[in-house]
Amino acid sequence: MSLEFSRRDFLRYSGATGAAAMIAATLSACSGGPASTGSVGAGSNKDLITAVIGYGNDQSWDPTQTASAFAMAGIQHIYEGLLDTDPITREPYPALATALPADLNATSWKFTLREGAKWHDGQPVTADDVVFTFERILDTQANVLTGNFFKSWLQEVKKVDDRNVELVFKFPFPDAAPRLTIAKIMPKHVFSQPGAWDQAKTGKAVGSGPYKQTAHNPKSNTTFEAFDGYNGPRKPVVKKMNWLTIVDAAARVAKISGGSAEAQIADNIPYANVEQLKQQGLSVEGGKGMNHMFLMFNTSAKPFDDIRVRQALHYAIDTKKMIEVALKGHGTASSSFLNEGHPDHKPASVVYDYDPEKAKALLKEAGVTNLTINLMAVNVSWVADCLPTIAASWEAIGVKTTLEPQDTAALFAKMDQMQDYQAVVAASNPNQFGMDADLIMRYNFVPGGLWMKYSHWDGSKDAKQLFTMMDEATKESDKSKKSELVHKYIDLIAEKAVMYPVVHTELMTAWDPKKLSGVRAQPYPGINLLQAQRTQ
Template identity: 70%
Template sequence: MSDLTSRTVHRAAGPDRRSFLRYTGALGAAAAVTTTLSACSSGPESTNATGDGGTGGGATLTAVIGYGNDGSWDPTQTASAFAMAGNEHIYEGLLGADPITREPYAALATGLPADPRATTWAFTLRPGAKWHDGRPVTADDVVFVYDRILDPKTQTLAKGFFASWLKEVRKTGATSVELELKFPFPDGAARLSLAKIMPKHVFSKPGAWDEATRGKAVGSGPYRQTAHHPKSNTTFEAFDDYNGPRKAAFAKMNWLTIVDAAPRVAKISGAGADAEIADNIPYANIGQLKKSGMSVEGGAGMNNLFLLFNTAHRPFDDIRVRQALHYAIDRDKMIEAALKGHGKASTSFLDEANPSYRPARTVYAYDPAKAEKLLREAGVGKLSVRLMAVNVSWIVDCLPTIQEGWEKLGVDVTLDPQETTAVFTKLDQKKDFQVVAAASNPNQFGLDADLIMHYNYGPENLWMGYARWADAAVAKKLFRDMDRATREPEAGRKKAMVQDYIDVVAEQAVLYPVVHNELMTAWDPKKVTGVKAQPYPGINLLQARWT
């Protein structure tokens, strides 16, 4: 699902951008945007504790992922839920980040920045770290990846997470590097987990980035990729020479991609069950799975259904029309009927557990009378809307509630669910559309509000290109306010600035969530332990082990 989720997603020119759209795959869960995170102090415990480091004999762990594995596997480009989850097991950043709390830890580097508020961070690489082909990891590999990310001529998804605050990465020794920041930015430490270090000797070759996009993966992490079959499965095995903090507990893993809900659930339940864990569990199957002895847990965070309006297509250039269509949606009914209670009506762009959350000044409570009034004020009589949507199962379940609310306004509604890649290929090709409904989860990249908001909004942001809104006067002021908040050194003031500009985002409703929902993971506790359900798509088995 999210398979398009990023801070400031820049427009890429030519083939780079087409490749990005083709291979990011599915939006929601982040387009699986993937699925994203709870930051409440009373939320899930940290998963920084490592497993026992055993190999579990020669057994193969089988996992079922509810998103496609045919998105990009290039760590600098991908927002694919499947690929991002797989890459967490294959690659390392200088720092890693706890999958639940996002607390940074030393991964390929030997320690955290000595002073997170300094504008120079020095790192030494872990002694003895090797690539999966046996060659040593060097500082040249680190510089190679960051040069690609920061190169103004190379448009990558990762650029949006770093370019605003990171000036340069330079080699200071054979296994040491230095990061120079543009200004103090403590939040950047957790973001270093997003820059997966890749071997220069492999990916500097002609055509290698295209190979990475198609699934080639060579990392320094605890698991190495052994086979990749798009639309079927990807396999892994423990890397014997790995000497880092997240040792492999499974000798082999086979991750199946099963997007359709029924066969996915069948793989982990009943007499024919042959998988130990599955994500993206439909709400209707929770009770059945628990009765059969499975553990089923959820993670609540930024995973959301959003509406994206084409502001170049009248009357969606009128703020009143966009607001009216939001006020006409009965979110409580959607949560009850489609999400079976596993969701909350969005009262801000951020989910309620985010540390920067407060209710926005504009909250779209169900108000048909207000919606009708706004349409009249906008001079809209008969309105026909084709709602293009991704075919992620829970999104499709939510569409009838949207249709019902809009039809009560007198709007003629046509629902048009399609494969996620088909939806975003059309958007990338600048084909005309009216409204898109899709899923997103920027928490797959992180928790901080600056990252989440810049993933969706910015002058060169991919989403704003889809919406045709970046050149509007109110948008330009918004982007300036966002940049000022990024640079604000005082935490309390920065939080207030973020909340203020989110009020503008809520009022404008160009790209805005309808509901935030919980993502469910199921596993067999008789076979696997140490699993933590993520509030974003995919799974993380770096602290799990055989029971």
């Protein structure tokens, strides 16, 4: 696998102002844009859900390329995969396909398309649409983002007849079922037209799912309406939805607060506002998952080429204080790259518990004294809240630290220009794409990937060893053996500490239980309202 695409394409894929959004749609909150004026004062309209999304809606809506939190959440309501997954359990269910695969270890999966499935423009869904979509995903020239989740194991997708397709694998890959939800099937007659992919990037959406997009106003709002022609498994309950994009935290909280609140639900709730909203009678729940703050070093800059220095700076961070003060208790110190609670989680061979004395000893062993660090960081609010603890922790072991939180685009422009830097703090959450360990790790560690290039680690002997270990694990079909291989390379990632989580955090969602039911807080950015309904 590779991620050999341009910086401009990368920003377009990510759906945010900076590269961090590709690995964390969380960062699309940095994309700016004014507080929305798209609300229609829908507090008493039972046919309409008004939602507040804490991320920008003005980035790519192309399902094959986007990592935008807003767009990806909207896409789940507009498009379907052959299979889709429950937003919370992540269990796969038949969507455009009529059944789950009978044999997960087979190297050929055949699917029959749902009879009567239609696109939002009234045209029938056919096998040609499925082949068209997967050809784009697998196309090395198009090199779309979603291709990195399929190219290692999927050989080709073939048309059997108008309603039947066959997926041919390179080797057995049982994890393919939930991963198929990433491949949202798109209408060939729409997106094969000249300029159509550019239109998709700017907001054009034509799917076969429960809702159709009725209006798209970048930096303001996007509206949805139940699709009368939908005959699939998760029928829409509410007739209309209006999603407001409000990236400013205070304005977002205000929109859902008080007796005259115009919205019934909001995501990306600041930790400092949780109790306030609960006291107003709102339900506020968190989802624990892969959302994390990570520390990345430039391994081409001394002394960060020394593993002992990188490890020392991790050991030095007082994560308990960070969780208590900055995250208001809504976090967990990382004991692995995978979050606690993940099915494949187990403590890594190296766990960076707070140990300032060990940090000092490692620096001394490396012969490093009077170290001064300029720590660049994305200016996401909760990340910025964590920075003072990092600085204080490093100062305590004799490392002079200057904090430099900044606009995400500006930060990564410096890195793109190969300007010297020492260390970066940013956020990531690959759970919006899926849950399996192979997917999560390939989201971060791929040959040619931007994060590997930014860390100047891509061509190292250690990185090549890692990529080989990852490929070996991907090809292993036995679940227990695969897990063992995954843990081995996660141990390597932990030990090398080139790009590694400091804390895993919760994402908070708030809603009015008197006006909205059927809501479940999810552990990744955005919302899913396919089973929600207005009660008042």
